[in-house]
Amino acid sequence: MIRRIFTLAICSVLSLVLCAQRDLRIAEYLTCKDYASAKSSSMTKDEWNNSRHKHSWINKYGCKDVTLLLIQGKELSDYRLDVFKSLTLIPSDSISQDIEKRVMDDVGGSISHELNYRDSCLYYGLFQLSPVKGKKRYIFYRNNAMVPNSDGVLTLIYMEGSASIAQLRKMFKK
Secondary structure, three states: OHHHHHHHHHHHHHHHHHHOOOOOOOHHHHOOHHHHHHHHOOOOHHHHHOOHHHHHHHHHHOOEEEEEEEEEOHHHHHHOEEEEEEEEEEOOHHHHHHHHHHHHHHOOOOOEEEEEEEOOEEEEEEEEEEEEOOEEEEEEEEEHHHOOOOOOOEEEEEEEEOOOHHHHHHHOOO
16 A cells, blocks of 8 residues: 555656656657556566566667666756756667657757757757746757767757756766
8 A cells, every 4th residue: 555655656746747848749758658657566677677668668669778767856956957857779760860850849949059960960959948837948969870980879868957058068068
């Protein structure tokens, strides 16, 4: 019974965290429904890493080396952030194009942005979105597949907090 109450409390907190990004098209990539259902069934980290849930997410998108990360709370206070969600993966061409399109759709009305294109594709972007409930929101995107002889990793990060764009630039030096 206590485990169920604890699980419901965690789900409630996660749903609050996701509210601010719900309006974004990239939210699908930053939220793993299979992982959420695995977590609610009390899987350990090792069970998750070896489970069909993780592999179904990878198979769904056809990617390798997928890492989803959510950090919130005290660990981010030094960075003046409240939420940090990241996705790193080695994408297929179609997923890479889809993520880039979703990022560009989401940042269409951005307050400020820094972009770098290579071969007519987005290589790097740091975007400040309109605030929600007084929180500044940012998207960071980098596709190393655009760089010859690189690891080919695509990184997508969503952040919320009071950090300035200048502070985040320092964090994400090219």
